[in-house]
Amino acid sequence: MDPLIAATHADPYPYYAQLRAEGGLTFHPGLNLWLASSARAVAAVLAHPDCHVRPALEPVPKAIAGSLAGEVFGRLMRMNEGERQRCPRSVIEPGLQLFDPLEVEALVAARLIAPGAEGLQAAMFLGPVCVVAALLGFSPAQGRIISELTADFVACLSPLSTATQREAANAAAEQLGGYFMELLDDQMPRTALLSGICQRFAKASTDPQTLTANLIGLLSQTFEATAGLIGNSVLALKQQPALHRESIDIDDLLAEVQRFDPPVQNTRRFVSTSCEIEGVRLNAGDTVLVLLTSANRDPQLNDDPDRFLLERPNRRSFTFGAGHHQCPGQKLALSIASATVARILAVNPVLDTLKWNYRPSLNGRIPNFTE
Structure with a gap:
């Protein structure tokens, strides 16, 4: 086991506990990176101004540098620091807090969810993106x-990713950019979300390509993270039949799943300047693998952390x-996931056969x- 394999291991949590016992911030010579495994270390790394989201000498991954997908990546607020992060965030984030949950429920309900595995996969991966696309003003067919x-x-x-996937990603980036350019050029009527974004954009010192890139980023963040939250919630219901009852509070279920068995297990930070964190000296150029899910199971953060408690x-x-x-779309993601899990349960899937x-x-x- 290593911390990268752990993300998709059947049960990585005893391994994470072992890492915490060895120290909150330790070096892994095999992977040539630091591991932040305790709640204290994870909090310290995420808050430290010298721990950046991309290495200074590789702002865009080499595999996609110079491509259309790489151009989008290089403008994403979540992959930048300073003004290149703050400015697009100030344009997009406020609207993600002001959506109508009833509208989200209606958009989820408008999509037919089949009870089998194929229907579940579509509800997990395609449904949430369709909801965000609709909130931005795209038609169902466009969504x-x-x-x-x-x-x-x-x-x-x-x-x-493979070369074939990267080629498809370039084509997708071009087409998505085209869809957003048409949407932004169309003045009327605009949804509440898009109208607010456009008003803030008009006052911001950001360029249209950065806005388009971050709208694509909003969709890409929605795609995997929300799918994982929905899927892991279904797994919790499958593995703990006592939870699968009519009176279950879906919001409580999601809140505990995102702590107990989250879709994002780790993230990375890159040390820009030599610094000290939790008594450990880190050098410029070092990489820290931030084990978010290990911190979630730290007894210093949550009492009795290995129990699933609604x-x-x-x-x-x-x-x-x-x-x-911190993810600006947390509230929206949880709302979409909650409505989707409720609809999945409403079609009465046979979880035992999955x-x-x-x-x-x-x-x-x-x-x-x-x-």
Whole structure:
């Protein structure tokens, strides 16, 4: 076991506990990186100004540098620091807090969800992107195409992507850019979300390409993270039949799943300047693998952390990040996931017959279901 394999291991949590016991911030010589495994270390790394989201000498991964997908990547607020992060975030984030949950429920309900594994997969991966696309003003037909293009684009963001996937991602980036340019050029009528974004954009010192890139980024963030949250919630219901009852509070279920078995297991930070964190000296150029899910299971963060408790008091989690790079769409993601899980349960799926494995990933824990 190593911390990269752990993300898709059947049960990585004893391994994470072992890492915490060895120290909150330790060096892994085999992977040549530091591991932040305790709640204290994870919080300290995420908050430290010298721990950046990309290495200074490689702002865009080499595999996609110079490509259309790489151009989008290089403008994403979540992959930048300073003004290149703050400015697009100030344009997009406020609207993600002001959506109408009833509208989200209606958009989810408008999509037919089949009870089998194929229907579940579509509800997990395509449905959430269709909801965000609709909130931005795309038609249902456009939303279906955009969700498929987003799936193609997201594939290039993984270090495990193939040349074929990267080529498809470039084509998807071009097409998604075209869809957003048309949407932004169309003055009327605009949805509340898009109208607010456009008003803030008009006052911001950002360029149209950065806005378009971050709208694509909003879709790509929705695609995998929300799919994993929905899928892992279904797994919790499958593995703990006592939870599968009519009176279950879906919001409580999601809140505990995102702490207990989250879709994002780790993230990385790159040391820009030599610094000291938790008594450990880090050098410029060092990489820190931030084990978010290990911190979630730290007894210093949550009491009795290895128990799945729907009504957990004072629940705390690093799944959506922390600090200035904390996920701005957490509230919307949870709302979409809640409405989707409720609709999945409404079609009364036979969970006992579902089989699954995890999508290949170095940081995500996202199930693929089959029958």
